[in-house]
Amino acid sequence: MEKPNRSKQISIVPKNAYGLRTDILGNVHFTLKQEIIYPVAGVLTIHDYTTNKQKFLRFPQNSHPERIVISPNRKFIAVAERTHDNKSMVNIYEIETLRKRKTLQLPPDCPNTQIGNICFTHDSRGVAVLSVEPDAFLSIFSFDKNDSLIIGRASNSSQQGQAIYLSCNPSDATIVAVGGFYMLKIMNRTDKGFGQIGTIKGDDLLITSMTWLSSEVLAAGTAESEIIFVESGELKIKQRADEIETVDLSGEGDPNLVTTPAEVAGLKHDHHDVLCLTQFEKGFLYAIHNVVHVFERETNYNFRKKSVIRIPITLYEEELYKIENVAVNHEQDTIVVATKHSQLYIGMLIVPETLKISELVFQHLGEPLHISGIIGMAVCSWKSIVMTASRDLTIRVWNYETMKVELVKKYQIEIGVIALHPS
Numbered sequence: 001m002e003k004p005n006r007s008k009q010i011s012i013v014p015k016n017a018y019g020l021r022t023d024i025l026g027n028v029h030f031t032l033k034q035e036i037i038y039p040v041a042g043v044l045t046i047h048d049y050t051t052n053k054q055k056f057l058r059f060p061q062n063s064h065p066e067r068i069v070i071s072p073n074r075k076f077i078a079v080a081e082r083t084h085d086n087k088s089m090v091n092i093y094e095i096e097t098l099r100k101r102k103t104l105q106l107p108p109d110c111p112n113t114q115i116g117n118i119c120f121t122h123d124s125r126g127v128a129v130l131s132v133e134p135d136a137f138l139s140i141f142s143f144d145k146n147d148s149l150i151i152g153r154a155s156n157s158s159q160q161g162q163a164i165y166l167s168c169n170p171s172d173a174t175i176v177a178v179g180g181f182y183m184l185k186i187m188n189r190t191d192k193g194f195g196q197i198g199t200i201k202g203d204d205l206l207i208t209s210m211t212w213l214s215s216e217v218l219a220a221g222t223a224e225s226e227i228i229f230v231e232s233g234e235l236k237i238k239q240r241a242d243e244i245e246t247v248d249l250s251g252e253g254d255p256n257l258v259t260t261p262a263e264v265a266g267l268k269h270d271h272h273d274v275l276c277l278t279q280f281e282k283g284f285l286y287a288i289h290n291v292v293h294v295f296e297r298e299t300n301y302n303f304r305k306k307s308v309i310r311i312p313i314t315l316y317e318e319e320l321y322k323i324e325n326v327a328v329n330h331e332q333d334t335i336v337v338a339t340k341h342s343q344l345y346i347g348m349l350i351v352p353e354t355l356k357i358s359e360l361v362f363q364h365l366g367e368p369l370h371i372s373g374i375i376g377m378a379v380c381s382w383k384s385i386v387m388t389a390s391r392d393l394t395i396r397v398w399n400y401e402t403m404k405v406e407l408v409k410k411y412q413i414e415i416g417v418i419a420l421h422p423s
Contacts, residue, residue, distance in 0.1 A: 016054050016403060017045055018369060020342040022324070028338045029070040029077070030329045031095055036336055036365075037077065038344065039065065044079075046095070049346075049365060052403060057098045063089075067117065071124035074330065076101070078127055080115045088115040090127060104129065104141050110151065111135035119166040121173035128168050128176050130154060136163040138176060138187060138194055152193025154178050154185075156201075165207060170279075171215040179207035179220055186218065186233045198233015209277040213284055214300065217249060221274025221286055241274045242288055250301040276326040276337075282350070285335070287323040292337065294350060309335065309347045309360040315394070315410055316341055316371065337362065341371040367405040370394065376415065381422040389415040 021027060021039040029037045034050045044057040044065075059065050063081040070077050079091050092102040104127060106113040116132035126142040131154075138154040141147070154163045161183030169175035174189035175197070184202025187194040206223035213219050218230040227241040229249060236249060271289040278285050283296040283303055294307035311321050320341040327336045328349060335349045345362035372391035379386050384401040395418060397407040 014043075014054075014056060016052070017041065017043060017056065018367060020338060020344060020369060022338070022340060022342055024065050025067040026069050026325060028325050028327050028336055028344060029068065030074065030327045030334075030336065031070075032074045032330050034329070036327065036344070037068070037070070037095070038338070039068065044068070044077075046098075047366075052366075055098070057093060060091075066115075069118055069120060070095075071120040072122055073124040076120070076124060078118055078120065080118050082114075086114075088113060090115065090118055090129060092127070102143065106131055106137070106139060107149070107151065110137050110139070112137070117164065117166045119168045119176070121168050122170045123173055126173055128166055130163060130166050130178065133162050138163075138166075138178060140174065140176070140189075142173070150174065150189055150193065152187070152190075154187065154194070156183055156203075161203060165210050167210040167212055167218065169215060170212050177210055177212070177218050177220075179205075179210050181206050183207070184210075184220060184230070186230070196233070198230070200230055200233055200235050208273045209275050209286065211277040211279040211284060213249075213279055213303075219277055219279075219284060221277050223273050225272045225274060225288065227274055227277075227286065241286060241293070245305045247295065247303040248301065250299075271322075276323060278326050278328060280328045280332050282332050285326065285328075285349075287326060287337070290318075290321040290323060290339075292323065292326065292335065292347075294335075296350060306350045307348075307360055308358065309362055311337070311339065311345055311362045315408075316392070320371065336365055342369050343371065367398075367403075368396070368408055370396065376418045378418050378420040380420045383423070385420065387418055387420050389418045 017040040019040040024039050027038055035046050035048045037046050042059050045054050047054045063083045065079050065081050067080040075095055077093050082088050090104040091100055093100055112131045112135055114132045115129055117130040119128045126140055129139045131137045136154045138152055140150040162181040163178050164180035167177040176187050178185055182203050184200055184205055184207050186197040188197050208221050208223050210220045216231055220228050225241050227239055229237045274286050276287040285292055285294040290311040292309040295303040296306040297303055313321050322340040323337045324340055325338040333349050336346050338344055344365040346365040347360055347362040370390040370392055374388050374390050376389035384399055386398045386400055389395045394410045396405050399406050
């Protein structure tokens with residue numbers, strides 16, 4: 001007679017995941033709590049950075065996530081994914097339960113069903129989807145009982161320009177700003193799909209980011225360190241993003257304002273882009289390379305610069321410190337940024353009046369991470385120590401009990417083999 005198998009089944013589950021995928025756009029967001037959301041390998045990590053506890057949402061194995069956006073109420077995330085057979089879709093997940101709520105795909109009669117950009121509507125009850133060029137189309141999916149859909153052409157009829165960016169109006173779910181290379185337009189719902197509000201075309205602009213400051217005013221950054229303000233579809237003000245200290249939208253404005261060329265102002269040729277334009281209740285912000293400029297709202301039409309926050313350039317080349325994504329927490333006192341290399345940074349959003357300093361400095365959020373593949377690992381026999389070596393020419397010593405990096409050392413040549421003494 002065989003004895004019953006009394007051995008207990010053992011399962012292994014991840015406790016913490018360290019890393020950051022930089023091939024996914026929109027790779028850091030804040031939830032309603034002190035949690036940030038970011039992709040690591042094949043999962044989306046929801047990380048409570050005060051307790052260092054994590055939970056995970058696994059990406060589908062047969063698809064590649066391309067972009068992540070969060071709803072204005074911070075209760076849902078939308079992930080634009082591309083399957084192995086080149087089909088594009090948007091999966092909507094509830095953050096609290098990590099359950100998938102909807103899957104959206106562009107209708108087959110759309111000239112191009114590949115998804116280029118996505119954005120939640122202001123009420124978090126719909127998603128605007130922009131297909132890729134050529135023949136980019138704008139679609140708005142509404143999560144009502146009928147799952148209604150509005151669709152219309154976003155590309156210019158002249159075929160000039162390239163639609164890349166989306167920004168949904170903060171009070172009207174049927175108004176969307178579309179911008180990109182040599183185009184900028186405000187689109188609204190009509191009987192035949194979408195029409196254009198105002199006369200602005202942006203055919204002389206290289207738009208790099210956009211956000212609405214109010215239901216009437218749109219701010220857009222350009223590849224030439226300019227920031228433009230559009231009111232009701234008409235260009236109102238154009239200013240140098242690296243020079244301005246105040247924004248006054250109360251007057252007529254000067255759309256032809258003469259500004260200092262970027263090279264004369266001391267910016268490097270590849271450091272001109274005004275990126276990550278983000279509106280929050282107290283104001284707005286944007287990034288130029290490794291620096292974030294924060295403006296606080298004084299009135300409905302006036303803003304004043306309150307903070308300049310810089311990432312210090314330390315181990316790697318300057319280009320790798322370019323800020324590519326920004327998130328502001330619900331309380332509007334903390335900012336987290338993701339850079340071109342695999343690292344998150346955290347900082348204070350607005351300088352308090354009691355601090356007499358002109359600039360703030362970002363700090364690492366969590367542990368300093370490898371920015372390239374790990375090619376070697378060694379484990380200590382007698383201590384809770386692990387050492388890793390990477391193609392980024394660094395070795396790091398990790399303590400897996402404290403979950404901390406205890407040592408980082410960079411070399412001038414590629415590392416071959418590493419080993420740890422048992423003691």
